[in-house]
Amino acid sequence: MTAVALTARRPYHRARNLALVALAMLPLMLALVGPLVAQHTIDTPVTAPFAAPGDGALLGGDQLGRDVLSRVLHGGTLLILSALLVAAVITLAATLLGCVAVLRPALGRVVERGADVAILLPPLLGIMLIALAWPGGGRWAVIAAAIGLGVPYAVRVVAAAASPLATAGYVEAAQARGESTTYIALREILPNLRATVLTLFGLRVVEAVYIISMAGFLQIGPQPPASDWSLMVRENAPGILLNPWAVIAPSLAIALLAITVNLVTHSLAPETTAKAVTRS
Template sequence: MTAAPPAAPRPASRRARATVLVLLPVLPLLLALVGPLIAPHTVDTPVTAPFAAPGDGALLGGDQLGRDVLSRVLHGGTLLVAGALFVAVVTTVAAALIGCVAVLRPALGRAVERGADLAILLPPLLGIMLIALAWPGGGRWAVIAAAVVLGVPYAVRVVAAAASPLATAGYVEAALARGESTAYIALREILPNLRATVLTLFGLRFVEGVYVISMAGFLQIGPRPPASDWSLMIRENASGILLNPWAVIAPSVAIAVLAVTVTMVVLSLAPDTTTKAAIR
């Protein structure tokens, strides 16, 4: 006697699971955005000895200058999240528009493909360093610009691959027969059918923005001292990790939790085929 197949998940269970997944990144995002309002000390005021152990005056101890680690962690995520969000929005919007138009204009599609091939050949770290070091004054905006420039070709290719089957759909051919413009067809006929792809791409580009900005801060080609930034905190306090490990562990955990929770939401809510294509 064969066993009965397992029952399909109830819609209510799926909704509850989706709600939990959506709420996962709320805590780290909320911590990054409202942290400066609840920090016990100002970001640049020494409150204890350098690399002091956790105590009454500093819950997570002091950093290399005796500043409160907890306060600097609460201040350090705001600009990182804002920068990653800017990268995700600009990259996703540019990719969505260019990718949808590229499938309707073969010449543009070929140019996009060649540009993506060239971007793939350039090591990401080298590209970030070249753009950041050539940017007047360097700093955070140089890293953000590098993340956008290097991220758009990959993102365009993902959108174009998802939009390619739609370019031969009946409603697109009907719009072409009516004489509709390329912009109209791309924005009204193709783009609305790519919601899952665009959503997945946005989430993954956000995580990529967190990764790029954090890496640049660690390499000191992004945020500069005395800025309070999670990645910069890791670099600045690495020499005293044996004296006060929290000065390095706390910002490292904050970056990891932010990136992992957003990635879990994207991978769980997006269709498998879309997710795999966006990751590639």
């Protein structure tokens, strides 16, 4: 594809990316605004257990007769904020470690071996070990487990992307000037990894949503009577035939969050490809 054709397609890609970003904001807005517009509180029974949708509860009742819709509107705030926190910490740590590792081969070998060992640990086993060993357990234990399990893989991704840059002329020139490793990593290598870092952040958000949701389903993280989408799925699974919305609604909320973030993440790839083709 010629540079002229790529230039003509840029407005289309830009408009598409803006639309996907707006779509990704919907779950976030739902989580932030939901508690303000919920008709009922999260712990107030308003109907019979597993009642069908009706006037008092648009999506029916859960296992205790609480309004499903109100609990869904309340249940995403902590999940989304936790996923964003996990993704931000993993991306920051992996970016710093990955950039420094390619500049210091000895450190790079240590990081690589440590990442190999950590990646071999089954995610579910790692979550259970960290969460059960954490004083009091709860959501912070799951966040710590998600970060600990996510950093090794993310470091490998950043290091692989930064490795060709470590031998670039501008990096060698900076080393010849006597610049510090931190300066070279942050000023010379990191600006050329923007697309990789942004994509990594999006993927980490999706993975954090899955990990936190899985932990909630296993009741390792949030505990009843907390309003949490994954916990709602577990609590209401026995009554799915009586009121399917008690399970379907929180499941759809989790899926919508993961899908929209994933779409935004993949929308970065065409831009990166176009720039690479144009340079060549």
